[in-house]
Amino acid sequence: MTSYVQETQEKSGRQKILRYGLSFGLLLVLLTVLFIWNVNSGSVALSVKEIFQIIFLRQGEETAYNIIWQIRLPRILSAVILGGALSVSGFLLQTFFHNPIAGPFVLGISSGAKLIVALCMIYLLGKGIMVNSAVMVIAAFFGSMISMGFVLIVSKKIPQMSMLVICGVMISYICSAVTDFVVTFADDSNIVNLHNWSLGSFSGMTWNNVAVMTVIVTAAVVTVFFMSKPIGAYQLGEVYAQNLGVNIRLFRILLILLSSVLSACVTAFAGPVSFVGIAVPHLVKNLWGTSKPILVIPACFLGGAVFCLFCDLIARTVFAPTELSISSVTAVFGAPVVIMIMIRRKKTA
Amino acid sequence: MAKDFFFYTDEMTVGYDGKPLIKEIKIELNRGEILTLIGPNGAGKSTILKSITRQLKLIGGTVWIDRQKMQQMPGKEIARRQAVVLTERIRPELMTCEDVVATGRYPYTGSLGILGPEDRRKVRAAMETVHALDLADRDFNAVSDGQRQRILLARAICQEPEMIVLDEPTSFLDVKHKLEFLEILRKMVKENQVAVIMSLHELDLAQKISDQVICVKGERIERHGTPEEIFTSEYITSLYDMTTGCYDASFGCVELPAPQGEPEVFVIAGGGSGIPVYRRLARESIPFATGILYENDVDYQAARYLAAEVVSSQAFEPVSAQTYERALNRMRTCRKVICTLDRFGTLNRENEKLRDEAEKMGRLCQ
Numbered sequence: 001m002t003s004y005v006q007e008t009q010e011k012s013g014r015q016k017i018l019r020y021g022l023s024f025g026l027l028l029v030l031l032t033v034l035f036i037w038n039v040n041s042g043s044v045a046l047s048v049k050e051i052f053q054i055i056f057l058r059q060g061e062e063t064a065y066n067i068i069w070q071i072r073l074p075r076i077l078s079a080v081i082l083g084g085a086l087s088v089s090g091f092l093l094q095t096f097f098h099n100p101i102a103g104p105f106v107l108g109i110s111s112g113a114k115l116i117v118a119l120c121m122i123y124l125l126g127k128g129i130m131v132n133s134a135v136m137v138i139a140a141f142f143g144s145m146i147s148m149g150f151v152l153i154v155s156k157k158i159p160q161m162s163m164l165v166i167c168g169v170m171i172s173y174i175c176s177a178v179t180d181f182v183v184t185f186a187d188d189s190n191i192v193n194l195h196n197w198s199l200g201s202f203s204g205m206t207w208n209n210v211a212v213m214t215v216i217v218t219a220a221v222v223t224v225f226f227m228s229k230p231i232g233a234y235q236l237g238e239v240y241a242q243n244l245g246v247n248i249r250l251f252r253i254l255l256i257l258l259s260s261v262l263s264a265c266v267t268a269f270a271g272p273v274s275f276v277g278i279a280v281p282h283l284v285k286n287l288w289g290t291s292k293p294i295l296v297i298p299a300c301f302l303g304g305a306v307f308c309l310f311c312d313l314i315a316r317t318v319f320a321p322t323e324l325s326i327s328s329v330t331a332v333f334g335a336p337v338v339i340m341i342m343i344r345r346k347k348t349a
Numbered sequence: 350m351a352k353d354f355f356f357y358t359d360e361m362t363v364g365y366d367g368k369p370l371i372k373e374i375k376i377e378l379n380r381g382e383i384l385t386l387i388g389p390n391g392a393g394k395s396t397i398l399k400s401i402t403r404q405l406k407l408i409g410g411t412v413w414i415d416r417q418k419m420q421q422m423p424g425k426e427i428a429r430r431q432a433v434v435l436t437e438r439i440r441p442e443l444m445t446c447e448d449v450v451a452t453g454r455y456p457y458t459g460s461l462g463i464l465g466p467e468d469r470r471k472v473r474a475a476m477e478t479v480h481a482l483d484l485a486d487r488d489f490n491a492v493s494d495g496q497r498q499r500i501l502l503a504r505a506i507c508q509e510p511e512m513i514v515l516d517e518p519t520s521f522l523d524v525k526h527k528l529e530f531l532e533i534l535r536k537m538v539k540e541n542q543v544a545v546i547m548s549l550h551e552l553d554l555a556q557k558i559s560d561q562v563i564c565v566k567g568e569r570i571e572r573h574g575t576p577e578e579i580f581t582s583e584y585i586t587s588l589y590d591m592t593t594g595c596y597d598a599s600f601g602c603v604e605l606p607a608p609q610g611e612p613e614v615f616v617i618a619g620g621g622s623g624i625p626v627y628r629r630l631a632r633e634s635i636p637f638a639t640g641i642l643y644e645n646d647v648d649y650q651a652a653r654y655l656a657a658e659v660v661s662s663q664a665f666e667p668v669s670a671q672t673y674e675r676a677l678n679r680m681r682t683c684r685k686v687i688c689t690l691d692r693f694g695t696l697n698r699e700n701e702k703l704r705d706e707a708e709k710m711g712r713l714c715q
Binding site: 012100223226228229232233234235237239240242243244245246247286287289290292294 | 390403404423424425426427428431432433435437439441442443448449452455456458460461462463488508572683
């Protein structure tokens with residue numbers, strides 16, 4: 001009996017490892033395919049050979065060269081980095097609130113960041129000061145923390161998960177309304193860009209932007225990865241985690257800071273991007289068949305990158321030359337996932 | 350000195366938000382012993398348990414584990430000594446039972462929490478202890494309440510603690526699973542020499558499993574002692590302020606109040622044969638008298654709480670003529686007589702005589 005049990009367990013252990021490997025493999029393949037597809041698609045058609053020459057040999061016709069190096073590559077890399085950051089941020093918030101539909105967008109954290117960034121830009125541009133990426137990120141971080149503060153206060157008073165989300169959505173509406181208001185009445189020509197940005201978009205990224213986001217996101221995600229042990233303990237609830245020796249106060253503060261930094265970084269560069277933070281962690285956990293943080297954190301990053309590359313491709317190409325806002329596309333694919341999660345939970349509850 | 354105990358609290362005061370709820374709590378516990386907290390709902394059993402597991406700040410006093418002050422021990426150190434099993438239901442997402450048990454290895458794994466072969470072996474061993482190896486790959490949210498509690502116990506076991514704190518671990522379980530759970534716990538406590546502090550609602554089980562019992566009521570620990578000292582009918586009835594029914598110490602069970610009034614039925618019983626009839630009559634609210642019972646008879650213990658009147662006789666002595674007379678008179682006032690005996694011994698002649706009388710009166714029912 002025991003040896004039989006052991007045998008079947010060893011077998012299921014091997015199956016699990018195979019599943020993890022296949023899942024990572026699948027996403028890496030998707031990432032590569034989407035990367036090439038994204039480089040290749042756009043208003044100027046280029047052959048694969050030309051693209052390879054431009055990227056790897058750095059030679060080719062000048063317009064094409066510039067399109068690839070100055071427009072498409074930064075945009076693609078931003079989608080990869082910010083998509084990953086967004087879904088890791090969502091995963092952290094879900095862990096923190098023990099709530100599968102928590103995410104930076106529904107909790108109003110993205111919108112808070114958006115508001116402060118908009119105010120900051122209008123103020124500084126009005127004074128004739130150019131705004132660099134670092135300032136944007138800092139402003140977005142403050143905005144995130146303000147919204148987060150509100151959400152935390154509410155969550156202390158009302159522990160229900162649905163109320164938490166409703167509160168987040170309300171914060172999000174208020175922030176968006178104020179942002180719209182200030183953007184509409186700001187008449188500086190520089191601010192025209194703000195409108196696009198406030199709807200969410202990966203367009204117009206520069207290499208400087210990419211460099212800044214790479215540094216911030218890498219630092220944050222690596223830190224998150226090294227927190228996978230306490231995150232795992234926290235999945236059974238606060239009391240069990242504390243009993244296992246997790247410093248709960250410090251842990252909770254770190255979760256809040258890291259998820260805010262990640263979503264602030266996304267908002268600063270791409271504006272608010274909806275639903276990625278909820279949909280991707282959920283899909284990833286189901287694909288891997290586990291919620292072990294040590295697997296789910298890198299998987300979330302990879303999944304978020306693939307999801308955003310895919311959505312950006314659609315945003316760019318479906319109605320070309322008109323571009324859709326990235327949030328519209330992510331909502332189309334992400335919102336059904338959220339509905340699915342809620343139906344499923346109802347069933348198992 | 351008292352600090353020679355493995356777990357010891359010195360003048361501990363517990364409560365919420367700085368407001369003391371229970372004062373001067375003294376717990377002295379050795380490894381291999383089970384201490385149970387009993388008392389009415391809301392008396393503060395959970396508050397005490399939360400305070401000794403650091404979920405609540407102590408308001409006063411000191412908690413000592415193995416001669417060290419718990420307040421000064423680092424979290425990691427306490428984690429290797431103390432494990433918990435809580436009542437609150439957890440719903441972890443996509444975790445197998447084995448994953449849940451494996452979280453108990455947290456204090457022993459490296460900085461990324463990856464389990465080594467030794468950890469895996471201990472997880473398996475803990476699951477074997479609670480007879481749950483076959484659940485290893487099942488989703489934790491999909492198992493039954495009884496299985497869930499056993500998995501959580503296994504989680505605590507593989508944490509290799511010196512003490513386990515359990516908050517009403519049997520509350521949601523049916524009888525079979527209550528017994529199974531406590532039996533596993535008891536065996537584990539004796540084999541691994543673990544100290545256990547838990548709260549229980551089931552008095553009968555508390556009486557049987559505990560080495561020490563603490564009664565929580567009001568501002569202080571009302572009583573502290575061995576189960577034999579605590580579980581007396583009078584004390585338990587007063588601890589819970591039972592105004593209807595009472596607690597029967599000899600059977601360790603609670604009884605509904607006896608039907609009151611003039612006895613309508615007389616039951617001739619003895620040797621345990623009367624209990625089913627008593628229960629049936631009590632259930633139907635028919636007041637009854639019974640006799641003649643020796644005071645060491647098991648029927649006597651039950652009859653005391655269920656019958657309106659008991660005609661009893663001193664143990665190991667022949668039944669006196671007086672007692673017989675009393676029984677006969679009582680029987681004459683009853684409409685019906687039930688005899689649950691089919692054989693009568695030498696010291697039981699009087700009951701045979703009673704039955705014959707009843708037959709003569711035509712009141713004996715079969």
